Amino acid sequence: MCGIVGYTGKSEAIAVLLGGLERLEYRGYDSAGIAIIENGKVVVEKKVGKIRELVRKLWGMPLKGTTGIGHTRWATHGEPSEENAHPHTDEKGEFAVVHNGIIENYIELRKELESKGISLKSDTDTEVIAHLVALNYKGDLLEAVLKTVKKLKGAFAFAVITKHEPGRIVGVKEGSPLVIGIGEGENFLASDIPAILPYTRKVIPLSDGEVVDVTPEGINIYDFEGNPLTKDFMLVQWDIVSAEKGGFKHFMLKEIFEQPRSISDTISGFISQESEIFINLKDYRRIIIIACGTSYHAGLVGKIWIEKYAGVPVEVAYASEFRSGHYPIDENDLVIAISQSGETADTKFAIQGVKEKGASVLSIVNVLGSSIARESDFTLYTHAGPEIGVAATKTFTAQLVALYMLAVYGLEEKEELYERLINIRPKVESILEKAKEIEDIALKYVESKNFLYLGRYLSYPIALEGALKLKEISYIHAEGYPAGEMKHGPIALIDSKMPVVFVAPKDKVYDKILANVEEVLARKGIVISVGTEGDKVLKEKSRDFIGVPEIEEDLTPILTTIPLQLIAYYIANKLGLDVDQPRNLAKTVTVE
Ligand code: AGP
Secondary structure (H helix, E strand, O other): OOEEEEEEOOOOHHHHHHHHHHOOHHHOOOEEEEEEEEOOEEEEEEEEOOHHHHHHHHOOOOOOOOEEEEEEEOOOOOOOOOOOOOOEEOOOOOEEEEEEEEEOOHHHHHHHHHHOOOOOOOOOOOHHHHHHHHHHOOOOHHHHHHHHHOOOOEEEEEEEEEOOOOOOEEEEEEEOOOEEEEOOOOEEEEOOHHHOOOOOOEEEEOOOOEEEEEEOOEEEEEEOOOOEEOOOOEEOOOOHHHHHOOOOOOHHHHHHHOHHHHHHHHHHHHHHHHHHOOOOHHHOOEEEEEEOHHHHHHHHHHHHHHHHHOOOOEEEEEHHHHHHOOOOOOOOEEEEEEEOOOOOHHHHHHHHHHHHOOOEEEEEEOOOOOHHHHHOOEEEEOOOOOOOOOOOOHHHHHHHHHHHHHHHOOOOOHHHHHHHHHOOHHHHHHHHOOHHHHHHHHHOOOOOOEEEEEEOOOHHHHHHHHHHHHHHHHOOEEEEEEHHHHHHOHHHHOOOOOEEEEEEOOOOOHHHHHHHHHHHHHOOOEEEEEEEOOOHHHHHHOOEEEEEOOOOHHHHHHHHHHHHHHHHHHHHHHOOOOOOOOOOOOOOOOOO
16 A cells, blocks of 8 residues: 655645655555655655655755645555656646545556647656646636546545646545545545554545545535535544554554455456456466465465466476475466465475476465566455565455455356456455454464364365464464365364354255264364354354355355454463564564
């Protein structure tokens, strides 16, 4: 997720902008920039790398101006580079824009602008906004922005300034966050509260479909039709550190709660990228998915979807094991590398090996321009934004979304299947609304020393993932297992002290997993189940039952994983452990 800051008032804008961007650093970024109106001109300075590089570049340039916008970029379209860094301007440099989110129809808009003889300088989706506002400008910045917004599709928040109207910033909110800060004779815009907290605690979070007109004297809010709206401000009670976590105690919890947006952003991102995916899964004899940890679990789910919808045989291999194996790989094979960081050494070295044998490589990564992305022939980006907590949560569900869309995108009925995904957001939100109920259940088992997680079919990888989440942040031993395998040995483990978490939504294997529940009950095991809301039969058999909303069977993994993330979080939090930085672990494993 990118960071946006805007200021207009009585002070020098540069100090407010740089300070605000520094307080957004926790969000992760690869470049930064500012635009200030100085002596009737828009002056833009931007730099790849950390904000201190930008500060160094600005030394000796006493940029003077009391209106400006700033940005930290988390690349989604276009590699990290100075050209692609924000702010972006129109051809004459009279308008500057900073943007967070995805303009889904940017390729079509780029073509439209180029047909008007406008040449674009960057590879980004953002730049189209600057050119459109300039084209629509007839003397009123607000009017120009309202006209521009009507042409944009996707999830976005942006802020615009122009040399023609110094002192004025216009901001837009649709899908990505944007808050207004209310000062005395000065006003602020930001993508997140920490950026402006030192200057004001009076904020107004904008809602989707709103535009704000900001001057030092005041702010006016409108809907996209230009109708004025009135909104009350709120007083922020947080301190800076907790504000970086959005008021959550840990980044992991914040990221679990970001999943409605990260799922939507990944769907938008896939759709905006779709025209660049010149790959048909059916062209390949076999697909091998290579990954580690949570990404490997995503691969196991992806295997089922790809075999079902593309009809191509899929193998899933741990990257570390794959490298020492003897897979007969050649140009008829497609390797899919899944890695949220895009830097995991085992995965990176594995794909270097397969490329030498002529296989094609598609990677699914969350970090644009990362090593694995650069090593791949094709890259599909998840748009989860930077994930700070070591335990993967929102990047996992984003990987599932990307894999599902990849599996179905070659089908006639893909639009209908995409629609199912787009409608999943409220179902994710309704699970998160049960967080307190889930916490109460989790805390009953905080003393347990061992857990079993069981699932079948699409739920088996989710059982593995739930077990990994618990062990990596609570240090409690937990094992994920195919429920059908229990009778081949592990059922000997069951006794009255063993909590067994069943992932058991209503799907084609439901009756079979119900029988597995009975097997555990017969041995006095403790049954905790994640099932479909309203499933009285399973609920009756379970000591604790967490219901997820009814959904097409294929999409159950995206929902059933969320309660398991929360169970792991609340147990580790209760144990007072370092949830975001568990012992012995790194967020990115760059060693073999
Ligand atoms: C998951 O919670 C762990 N942090 C770990 O297993 C992780 O999934 C694994 O190291 C792979 O990382 P990657 O997706 O960045 O390649």
